[in-house]
Amino acid sequence: MEFTKYDIREGSTLESIAKENGVSVKELIDFHNSKVPLTQQIHSDYIPLHIKAIMLKPELQKSGQLTKQIEVDFSKIILGFKKQAQYKVEIATSLFFLGKPISENKIESIWAVDYDQTSNTVQIEVLGKKNIKIDGQIKPLLEVVEKINKTTEFLHLQLNPDKTVKDVLNVKQLLEKWENIKFDELKSLELEDDYFKVIIKAYDEEFTNLSKSLQMNILYQIFFYPQGAIKIPMHKSTLLAENKKTMSQLFPQQHIHYDLNYRSKVLEDEIQVACTASPAKNWKSDLLQGEYKKNYAQLIPDHFHFDYVLEGKYIYDSQGVLRQCKNYIKEQANDKLFYIGEYNITLLEE
Template identity: 25%
Template structure:
């Protein structure tokens, strides 16, 4: 039995911790009281004010046991993502992330169960001064991207089967490994409120299937995988927050186009069109004038969001063979955030 000594965070409740661990509040409290000592006993339905730590058993969950799942098909992928910020035609920031994933699939009735393991993660950043922050992000990605899940009919993550395991790994990271990361310690000393928010948001993400599923769905590897496994060819809509402007939501209508269909290979293209009627242009202009015009000097031109994905699947297995992505959010000629992504299947 592995005992976890969990440091209670702001916003935690017995209910939120029990939900994250996939157990009842009663079992959580009983186990804690059996292992905490007399002065730290929980009496009632709330966490005592003086209590700093909660004890529970790692990996105990009432959800589906992963060990009972026999995955039938596997594939390995390498991905490369390049992000560039261009200001007045000149690159001001760039990052490159190379990843390797192992994908396992099991057919369960009419649904697929996917298991994804992040096997390698390498990034490079310009300017180099930002690299320590991205090293912290890397550690979170390594926790997050070892996940078992199902998807719904909209091409979104439906349920995360190993949520309890991921929650344990997150808690272990916060309570132990984070203290070995210089950037984390520096931020904790210089801006403790930022680290506190970071922990609160992480607790929320790793305790809730919907929250974690939404975060994973923004990862382009998952995004392509989920959309490629949709059972229909209907158009769909994606909604996301603008990367340029705070509190601006972008709605993009996506059409699925058949490019080619050969003997055992089919290629599709996803083309997105921004619903400009759902965007408050006056608010965007105001934000541009406040945030960017003092730096760029040029006046607002035209706002747009461009979304293009092309992917090829093997008809017999349904596995992706390759994919390319081009996404751009821009104030034309003035400020652009560009993402290029490539995926290719490699040998197991």
């Protein structure tokens, strides 16, 4: 027998039947039309009222009914990235002083991400970057930073089992590139202005310890979320990472330690993971307080009262591929001095 008959039930549509079969609507219609007379064929995007059954390949049907769609065991899915993908990375930041925004910026870039599951490595290439909104006061500094960032336009990273950054594999090539940029594009600025000399020296130290720098970079922490320890579903807030360290946005060269918690759930054919973070329990912000007293205490009437909040949501498809994540971060010294960042990362469709 070359086909079996599927009796149309109330509420059935071409889309619902095709989805149950794991085929496209076109494939469903083409097979049906090849097995029935002209008066019973389908030539529209809906099932004509006079058609009471659709012809199906016999292996897709048992006892006159479609076999059930194979259910995905989400608890066994490994979260991560597809082999080749492009992500749009949007970052919006605001700095508030005396309760008012004094600097607002937004940048957007495209990352080509090539993940190798066998070696658990990933290559990232920045394909394009544009400034959506830039505060005029920091524009000269930003132009210098953009020259510096050319150093890391291509990264080859070794990941830990939980998908966080472990090491930079092409560090030798990056350091050579950095030396060329310093000499060809930044040397005159370094000679003219001691301020830029200090900046270049700081990046010298960062590139010398690039693996550690990326591990503490909040953007790379967000993108390379510690996925390996996530259980699906997990309805209660559960500790995912303890005492993670990142750079302070208010006090350069200082660090913040935070604890990261998560919850997860399955919604239709996608996985949603919500994360929250707060200052680590055993961490003290004394060094940040010292920076505040030295640089801001005479200008701001409020006392130092530090807090750090991170809230994020990650969406993965039924294959475990990251499709979107959005994170909000607030770092505050008190109600008069704080920083807000929004990080939005979206998988671009092919």
